[in-house]
Amino acid sequence: MLEEAARVLTLKAGFNTAVVVAGTAALGMAGGTVGTFLLLRRRALVSDALSHATLPGIAAAFLLGVWLGLPGRSLPLLLAGAAASGVLGVLTIQALVRFTRLTEDSAIGAVLATAFGLGVVLLSYIQTLQVGGQAGLGHFILGQTAAMAWREAVAMGVLALAAAGTTALLFKELRLVAFDPGFAHGQGWPVQRLDIALMALAALVTVIGLQTVGLILVVALLIIPPAAARFWTERLAAMTVIAAVLGALSGWLGAALSALFPKLPAGAVIVLVAGGFFLLSFLFAPARGLLAAALRAGRLRLALAEQQALRRLLADADASPAMRRWLALKGFCRNGALTGRGHAAARAAERNRRLWERFLIDHPALAPATPDWGIAPIDRVLPADLVRVLEERARCT
Structure with a gap:
């Protein structure tokens, strides 16, 4: 046959x-x-x-x-x-x-x-x-x-x-x-x-x-x-x-x-x-495809949860045990506290959140077409001159 x-x-x-x-x-x-x-x-x-x-x-x-x-x-x-x-x-x-x-x-x-x-x-x-x-x-x-x-x-x-x-x-x-x-x-x-x-x-x-x-x-x-x-x-x-x-x-x-x-x-x-x-x-x-869309959605949810956990640990708040284990696997957390890499990642996540919030306040009708625009690093999505303006306005407020 x-x-x-x-x-x-x-x-x-x-x-x-x-x-x-x-x-x-x-x-x-x-x-x-x-x-x-x-x-x-x-x-x-x-x-x-x-x-x-x-x-x-x-x-x-x-x-x-x-x-x-x-x-x-x-x-x-x-x-x-x-x-x-x-x-x-x-x-x-x-x-x-x-x-x-x-x-x-x-x-x-x-x-x-x-x-x-x-x-x-x-x-x-x-x-x-x-x-x-x-x-x-x-x-x-x-x-x-x-x-x-x-x-x-x-x-x-x-x-x-x-x-x-x-x-x-x-x-x-x-x-x-x-x-x-x-x-x-x-x-x-x-x-x-x-x-x-x-x-x-x-x-x-x-x-x-x-x-x-x-x-x-x-x-x-x-x-x-x-x-x-x-x-x-x-x-x-x-x-x-x-x-x-x-x-x-x-x-x-x-x-x-x-x-x-x-x-x-x-x-x-x-x-x-x-x-x-x-x-x-x-x-x-x-x-x-359905599987690719599910994987992208899963990655976005994981990235959002990771950034939220980093910001909570930076503010001396607690994070869920599952996220602490995940951050430990990535080298961001040890014994419930942020490592040096974790502090850098947490500060970057906090900066990213503040700049995206400032962008939505100043330009509510100009949301980017990329699905991860609120989670992705703002420097990768928006022009550098616009990011500098957002930083100045965020510092003033």
């Missing part, structure tokens, strides 16, 4: 398997890249409506192919129908928001439910036809990676790379619209066109991901990798790269696991892998 897993992961388990795994990884990379700007633009749920809106297009394209005597199961025809109905769904949402009093979430819910219901009705009708049993359109709901031909996988990979490349080319414009659309509009940037371009890229990723993860789960590739990347960084460029890497890893590992365990649905496995990356990021990311 380990040897087979190594062969699949290193793309040595056969040409078809290697192409499918590589194509799925490219799809995940494109989803993470495009999804970053959807997340920042607060358009994540639009992608959900877009994916559900593709179902009636798939069914209608199949019926059109049957009516014209074309092979109704032709993948290009079905994907063209999915793209058309998906774009129509997004335009309908924008029209409802613009020309009615509906909020965006209400418009998304209405379009999502209506489109999916219409798609289910059309699928039910197709099953009554003589060709309905061979349609296989139900696979587009949950995906069927294993049934993908190598030509389809190559096409999916090429389109996914094109979507990621287009997003990279429009990086500056999409960044401006994502963070300050009002400023972008005032500067003459075509905000509406850029939004449409972003939705078109999301539609492209959605359509090419239908056969891999299905229309219900494809939205996960557009949302989960960027959401996970957000825990790791505060910079957009780094977030975009991390989201692309996490999306690619989700597609690569998920498709490999599906190849190793054919009875597992590939789309669901890919999404579960992405969810695993999200959970790891949520818990262990150093920038915004």
Whole structure:
């Protein structure tokens, strides 16, 4: 099993398997890249409506192919129908928001439910036809990676790379619209066109991901990798790269696991892998992860308690036994009394407290953005000239 897993992961388990795994990884990379700007633009749920809106297009394209005597199961025809109905769904949402009093979430819910219901009705009708049993359109709901031909996988990979490349080319414009659309509009940037371009890229990723993860789960590739990347960084460029890497890893590992365990649905496995990356990021990311935040909060509480204990001992008051033991471990206290290092640390803590209090009195609206500004040494946070002014005012009072 380990040897087979190594062969699949290193793309040595056969040409078809290697192409499918590589194509799925490219799809995940494109989803993470495009999804970053959807997340920042607060358009994540639009992608959900877009994916559900593709179902009636798939069914209608199949019926059109049957009516014209074309092979109704032709993948290009079905994907063209999915793209058309998906774009129509997004335009309908924008029209409802613009020309009615509906909020965006209400418009998304209405379009999502209506489109999916219409798609289910059309699928039910197709099953009554003589060709309905061979349609296989139900696979587009949950995906069927294993049934993908190598030509389809190559096409999916090429389109996914094109979507990621287009997003990279429009990086500056999409960044401006994502963070300050009002400023972008005032500067003459075509905000509406850029939004449409972003939705078109999301539609492209959605359509090419239908056969891999299905229309219900494809939205996960557009949302989960960027959401996970957000825990790791505060910079957009780094977030975009991390989201692309996490999306690619989700597609690569998920498709490999599906190849190793054919009875597992590939789309669901890919999404579960992405969810695993999200959970790891949520818990262990150093920038915004839960564990890192808990450690930072613990350090702040300990630093505050340490400074309070030092000031109490400096004033010949008592400190808790736990803090006395802690100060003794640091060499600040011995036999309940401050050492030379302890006296220096206590005087520094008292000075720090007085200057921060003076700062809050003189500049109550200018609190620094750092979370430890009341505990950290004031000389490290504020400019030296401002600290000198605070010292003079503190001495005068």
